[in-house]
Amino acid sequence: MTASPPLLAERALALAVGDPDWRDAILGDLREEFLLMARRHGLPYARRWYWAQAMGVAAHRALARVTGTQRATRLPMPEPPEPRAGRIALVWHDLHSAWRSLRHQPALSLTIVAVLALGLAANATIFAQADAIVLRPFRYPGVERAAVVASDSHQRFFARESVAPGDFLDWREQSRDVFDRLAAIDWWDPQYLLGGPPQQLTGFRVSPELFEIIAEPPLLGRTLVADDASRQTPAVVLGYEFWRRQFGGRTDVLGQQLRLAGVAHQVVGVMPASFRVPYGSDVWAPLALAPEAQAERARGYLMVVGRLAPGVTVAAAEQRLQAILVQQRRAFPDSHARREVSVRTFTDGFGDPGAGPFVAVWQVAAFALLLVACANVANLLLARNTEREREFSVRLALGASGGRLARQMLVEGALLAATATALAFPLAWTALGMMRSAFPDSIIRFVPGWAYLRLEPRTLLATSALAAGAVLLFAIAPAWRAAHQNVASGLRTGNRQTDGAGRQRARGALAAAQIALTLALLVAAGLALSALYRVTEGPLGFDPTNVLVGRVSLPEQRYQDPESRRQLVARILARLDRLPSVKTAGATSVLPYSSSDSSATFWREDVPTRQADATEVSRRRATPSSFAALGIPLLAGRLLSSGDRHDGVRVALVSQALATKFWPGQSALGKRFRIATDGPLIAVVGIVEEVTQDWLVDSLRPVFYLPLEQDPPSTFYVVLRTVTDPIQMAAGLRAAVQAEDPELPVVGLKTMEGVIEDRTVGLRFAGRSLGVIAAISGILAAVGIYSLMAFLMGRRRREMGVRMALGATSRDVVQLSCLQAMRLTLAGIVVGLVLSYFVGRGLEAAMFGVVTSSVTLVAVLAVVLTATALTASYVPARRVSRVDPTIALRSE
């Protein structure tokens, strides 16, 4: 058996040595001696010996790398004693000399501070956003024990409004061991009349327990209690903004009566501005489930929030509810066969599901920008230190230790970073202000945590930590270099020395890293912007120009009868049609880009109507005129007509996607389907163009349209196609509705283009901010390459002079330097391409499939970046090549 040295020690040593030639020689030597040792002293001794030697050599190599190999060459000389007055004085001394040396080159120092401040500000801004919207969007007392329950499986888009009232009551009764409080929440947007035009309020009906689960104390009065629902005049709690807006913040509002949705309510309390549960709201009223609602099992529309009993986890609570669901499946096989139940933490359940990945993309981009900034600064510092080589040499020769110089470099770096951090905070503050004003209120209401979008101590802390990390990143290389200084050659040759290979490699690597990161950022921004372009400029399936829309919600009590709703819609549309600048007026239950959708189960005629065989599709109800008003083209068959009455034959239009999904390879016209197990057959009479419902969801979801007359909804959108500027018709639309019912408000009066704008604002913002980050990074990288090449060329003036004196043409010189830049750039591009691949993958995952990676885009960006880098390197090369060789040779 041949003895062999300990494998681990060999590996560690190999790693420490690095250089393959030296590695082989050293490992070979040690092995040779190891065998000798084993023969003489036995294997265990030899192994111990090997470990000691390997570690010794490794430590030596590591030390040599850090302190520089010149340590041993230097003639031993006593070092001047360092200031002995204690650490504070020492730090002060370092700071003082760092300040002096930075002041010595103000332009360079300012550039470095500005570059770093930009990178840090980007990070601070995004971190503040992540903290507010993703990490801690809810900061109510009790939120850590609050949980959300839904009749839905764990999906990305968690359907909160999915619990049937009957299920809620079962759970509240049977899950007391896991939830000590369970509350239901229902949407309730009541109309409110008080002089002036009727207003549409936003509000919720909630179980009073909600105010125990989220134990935020009221600003005035009290919150809801159990018997509020059964009182003669139901109690109502006001939201802060509504209270300020409507009552001027007066305290005597308590006890006043308000007519909400036609019913008198008594104000019992006002909540503080921070209370936005589940979303920002004007009013909270007690939820009273009518007996028929209590029995409702099939239709789920409640949000359910609970407080976990002490010591109970979300998973345990979910298990408990799963057990209840098993019983319910037995009791209600029809409605519960495919029902699910899941529990999430409050933050998870009510947080914005899209925000996490979105913010993660930004955070990564901001971090990459900071890395580019650090690489840039490191290069600038390296370049500056080359100028200071002589200074270092003198100091080393006079006895300063390499460590001392390295420390000074670090202190200089820290001083730069501290200044940059101080500058970054106001920048981030401004950026956050811009961010807050970039989003419309209609969106902000649904973005939890928006109120916390500000500079907070933890943001300041995180940014400072990042700045400290940045110092390590950009000051380590110069510090190492300073310690590594070769004193003899530095003194002798002074500024005439050309760079060592190692230093050039370091600088080249830094420049290449900037190129790589910039390419990745450019690709990210390019992908986001092209997605934005597709979403906003791509085929919509309808024509949003010259269209005005407004939403009308009918109070349940007065419009319970479908016939009354049917007539109201018909009368409103007839009035609007008479207006001179209106081309067509229509009504529809679901508006494209309105973020609402309604779905239905779908069975083809030849499929058995079992729940298990149902397919979920989108259901819309529309008047015949609404297709013309929205400009949705008909592809085959006919549109709906006024003859398709509720008492006549059931007909529907289907989207192209639905037709190909259910009747592939054949015409869908004349085919029939059902949407309820016992419902009538509905015949397809026409196929219409695909309408992009929302960029957030799969745009190719199958859709069918029923005549609105057959089943008029209680909330519908009025759509007007106008001849003139649509917004001028807003008053006309409002007047037409109120002429029919003076208590009916029209909400969200907007042009269709405005609706799309609001809905895509998030993506637009994401795309643009990525664009800004990438542009800054691009500029930094170009400046980085330029300054590197300018510096290298400056250093090589003499060499170039020699070359030209010996017959090289100025073209040769330019070529030589451009080749060098080209090598760096290409190395950066190759790494950048790899990064881009992952960036593309990440974006595809984060942005809901809107983003599709494009090879062409990546290629174009790579070419553009290469061209920029080459241009940046050409300028300094050209300058050097024009210098008269005799001057260049004599100049230093």
Added chain:
Amino acid sequence: MFTMQTYNACIAVMKKTPAYLGEFEYAVLLAVLQLREAAYAVPVRELIESRTSRSVARGALYTSLERLEVKGCVKSALRDASPERAGRPRRYFTVTPTGLAALRTTHAALRNLATGLESVLEQQ
């Protein structure tokens, strides 16, 4: 015709004599010279140890050899890969003319400094 070789020659001419050698470097160079064709790290170390009666850390020796090579005082070649060394070659060093010049300079300098002190230095 301007080539890289002419350029390097120009640079080489512009370079001056190498640095003054440190004590340990001096010893290493002498050992390499002594060992002639057989100078790789293992015997170099043994030679220094046996002749100077001082223990030599392997790490220090490798660092010193590498530095001497960077300075152009020695050059090295990889050969004699044997199974005993798991197929890894030995790195043999030879002293270059530059190294020899540096050795002479240092040696002469020390000798000059020591002139007249033989009686003190060579006691015992």
